[in-house]
Amino acid sequence: MAVHVAKSAGFCFGVKQAVEMVEQQLQGGVKIATLGPIIHNPIMVDRLAQQGVLVIDDVAQTPAGYTVVIRSHGVAPSVYRQLEEKNIPYIDATCPFVKKIHRLVEEHSGQDSLVLLAGDPAHPEIRGIVGYCKGDCLVFQSEQELREKLHSFPDRGAKTVILAAQTTFSVKEWTKCVEFAKNGCTNLRIFDTICIATMLRQKEAEELAKASDIMIVVGGQNSSNSTKLADICRAVCKTVFVQNADQLSLEDFARIRIVGITAGASTPAFIIKEVQKVMSDVINTNQTDELSFEEMLEQSFKTIYSKEKVTAVVTNVSPNEIAVDIGTKHAGYVPFNEFTEDPNAKLEDLVKVGDEIELMVMRVNDVEGTAMLSKKRLDAIAGFEKIVEAEESGAVLDGVVVDVVKGGVFAVTNGVRVFIPASQATASRNQQLETLLKQPVQFTILEVNRQRRRAVGSIRAVLKEQRKVLEDKFWEEVEVGKHYKGTVKSLTSYGAFVDLGGVDGMAHISDLSWSRIKHPSEVVSVGDLLEVYVRDIDRENKKVSLGYKKTEDNPWEVLKRDHQVGDSIKVKVVSLTSFGAFAQLIPGVDGLIHISQIANERINKPSDVLSVGQEVDVKITDIDFDKKRISLSIRALLATEPEATADNEAPAVYEAAPPEAAE
Ligand code: F3S
Numbered sequence: 001m002a003v004h005v006a007k008s009a010g011f012c013f014g015v016k017q018a019v020e021m022v023e024q025q026l027q028g029g030v031k032i033a034t035l036g037p038i039i040h041n042p043i044m045v046d047r048l049a050q051q052g053v054l055v056i057d058d059v060a061q062t063p064a065g066y067t068v069v070i071r072s073h074g075v076a077p078s079v080y081r082q083l084e085e086k087n088i089p090y091i092d093a094t095c096p097f098v099k100k101i102h103r104l105v106e107e108h109s110g111q112d113s114l115v116l117l118a119g120d121p122a123h124p125e126i127r128g129i130v131g132y133c134k135g136d137c138l139v140f141q142s143e144q145e146l147r148e149k150l151h152s153f154p155d156r157g158a159k160t161v162i163l164a165a166q167t168t169f170s171v172k173e174w175t176k177c178v179e180f181a182k183n184g185c186t187n188l189r190i191f192d193t194i195c196i197a198t199m200l201r202q203k204e205a206e207e208l209a210k211a212s213d214i215m216i217v218v219g220g221q222n223s224s225n226s227t228k229l230a231d232i233c234r235a236v237c238k239t240v241f242v243q244n245a246d247q248l249s250l251e252d253f254a255r256i257r258i259v260g261i262t263a264g265a266s267t268p269a270f271i272i273k274e275v276q277k278v279m280s281d282v283i284n285t286n287q288t289d290e291l292s293f294e295e296m297l298e299q300s301f302k303t304i305y306s307k308e309k310v311t312a313v314v315t316n317v318s319p320n321e322i323a324v325d326i327g328t329k330h331a332g333y334v335p336f337n338e339f340t341e342d343p344n345a346k347l348e349d350l351v352k353v354g355d356e357i358e359l360m361v362m363r364v365n366d367v368e369g370t371a372m373l374s375k376k377r378l379d380a381i382a383g384f385e386k387i388v389e390a391e392e393s394g395a396v397l398d399g400v401v402v403d404v405v406k407g408g409v410f411a412v413t414n415g416v417r418v419f420i421p422a423s424q425a426t427a428s429r430n431q432q433l434e435t436l437l438k439q440p441v442q443f444t445i446l447e448v449n450r451q452r453r454r455a456v457g458s459i460r461a462v463l464k465e466q467r468k469v470l471e472d473k474f475w476e477e478v479e480v481g482k483h484y485k486g487t488v489k490s491l492t493s494y495g496a497f498v499d500l501g502g503v504d505g506m507a508h509i510s511d512l513s514w515s516r517i518k519h520p521s522e523v524v525s526v527g528d529l530l531e532v533y534v535r536d537i538d539r540e541n542k543k544v545s546l547g548y549k550k551t552e553d554n555p556w557e558v559l560k561r562d563h564q565v566g567d568s569i570k571v572k573v574v575s576l577t578s579f580g581a582f583a584q585l586i587p588g589v590d591g592l593i594h595i596s597q598i599a600n601e602r603i604n605k606p607s608d609v610l611s612v613g614q615e616v617d618v619k620i621t622d623i624d625f626d627k628k629r630i631s632l633s634i635r636a637l638l639a640t641e642p643e644a645t646a647d648n649e650a651p652a653v654y655e656a657a658p659p660e661a662a663e
């Protein structure tokens with residue numbers, strides 16, 4: 001037999017808030033009277049009564065010196081007035097979702113309106129909401145009842161109709177009511193006020209019921225939402241509706257394979273756990289029918305103590321906790337944060353029903369019959385011994401950073417939190433500690449305090465050691481011309497420092513680009529991944545010079561590939577001199593247009609005809625790759641004109657200004 005508990009079973013947000021408010025007041029010594037039972041669960045109400053909480057039906061019954069608590073169902077405005085008139089202190093625990101209905105009804109109702117309220121007219125929530133209606137109001141529990149009441153309501157056509165629902169109303173019935181109202185009312189405003197928690201709970205209950213042979217619905221018989229859950233489950237499979245585990249009858253579970261458990265919004269967790277525990281016992285009994293009388297007797301007396309180590313069997317896994325059978329009468333559970341240190345972990349990934357695990361008992365509540373256990377603490381004890389050993393041996397530990405605090409980070413290894421001071425957390429002071437969060441890290445242990453069970457570690461020591469190994473390997477293997485991939489670590493005005501993995505090399509500004517650049521940042525940025533080659537090695541001073549420029553990018557190589565003497569090409573004038581104009585053919589290569597080659601007619605100076613930035617068509621008349629000289633001519637492209645005078649003639653070849661002066 002398998003037992004599955006609905007994830008949404010138990011206290012909803014509004015109920016939890018109300019119960020916590022009462023408990024807080026009690027802790028502060030305040031005498032509390034609740035206006036009606038704080039929740040619709042007699043067991044919980046009895047428990048609070050034992051702590052002195054009075055239940056009153058009317059404000060007038062408030063004893064002197066008591067503070068009144070308005071429960072999550074809320075109350076009508078008249079109740080607030082009475083409390084204020086009588087000067088009675090009160091705490092309002094009305095669920096915010098209910099308050100929202102109050103606001104809607106108060107705002108939208110008026111003398112010309114008709115409020116249609118889907119819900120139980122006897123339920124305190126509905127009585128409270130009705131108090132906010134300013135005009136007519138009809139309360140109904142089904143589509144059929146709505147149909148009948150609306151039919152006999154006079155002049156409904158003249159009214160603005162407002163349709164809303166009790167927060168725990170059945171979603172299915174509500175859908176039917178909406179459909180009917182849409183067809184039956186002309187001036188209709190619909191407010192879907194069913195609480196989302198209720199919707200999810202009902203949906204999950206139905207799905208669980210479909211997958212189960214029997215459903216156990218745990219809740220007070222006076223609880224509206226628990227009753228509805230039972231109705232929903234009953235429509236799908238055999239269902240028992242119980243207030244607590246005592247009401248379970250084991251005959252109901254004969255020949256059952258899968259049991260589903262859900263619970264109303266007002267059912268405390270301990271009651272759900274108790275029911276779950278009983279069902280786990282049924283499973284165990286079925287499995288251990290052959291236990292001897294002595295064994296059974298011994299089990300019934302078996303008890304547990306705090307800090308005891310026990311072996312438990314997982315009976316249920318939910319996102320927030322796991323339920324375990326520890327072989328005693330206690331319903332064992334392990335809250336999420338007692339199972340793992342990793343806040344991102346999912347319990348379903350770590351453990352499954354039927355697993356046997358070792359746990360430490362943290363807290364036993366014999367009255368409730370529950371025991372809280374921890375895997376984390378047990379792991380931490382074993383883990384701490386490993387930490388102590390690692391301190392002695394200098395071993396490197398694997399962990400994950402789970403927390404970043406002011407002075408450093410906490411990493412978890414073997415279930416133990418190890419503090420790593422900021423100075424020991426990163427290789428460089430520039431790295432932000434936040435970048436380590438949730439990252440796997442390796443560290444050594446610097447210091448252990450056995451009494452306080454604390455340890456201090458160092459990630460930096462491991463990184464330093466790793467770098468040393470890489471550095472030794474680098475110097476063993478490095479040779480001029482060898483290519484490396486490296487990351488730019490920093491830039492200066494004269495070059496870029498590149499981390500080659502263990503060793504930093506420097507690429508001089510002149511080795512970064514074929515073009516003239518003023519600063520390395522024109523070509524590379526910190527963090528860039530570069531492919532570089534070793535230009536020079538200084539082993540004595542441990543210095544490596546790098547080159548980044550690729551031969552194929554050399555502009556003279558590009559020129560050789562793409563152009564030849566005789567080509568016509570468009571160039572840009574970059575400077576003017578008395579003997580001619582320099583023009584750029586491709587980035588990094590300029591050629592000269594001699595004054596005699598600028599025009600057919602005689603000119604006094606190049607600036608009479610050309611200006612810097614101007615684009616002109618030229619012919620390549622000569623290229624000297626050895627001397628890096630190029631001669632260009634505009635005139636060669638012009639129609640033939642009379643010969644230039646002799647004093648304007650000049651050699652067609654000149655010496656080009658080398659573009660890569662820094663080379
Ligand atoms: Fe509030 Fe929804 Fe619970 S309305 S009281 S959170 S069921």
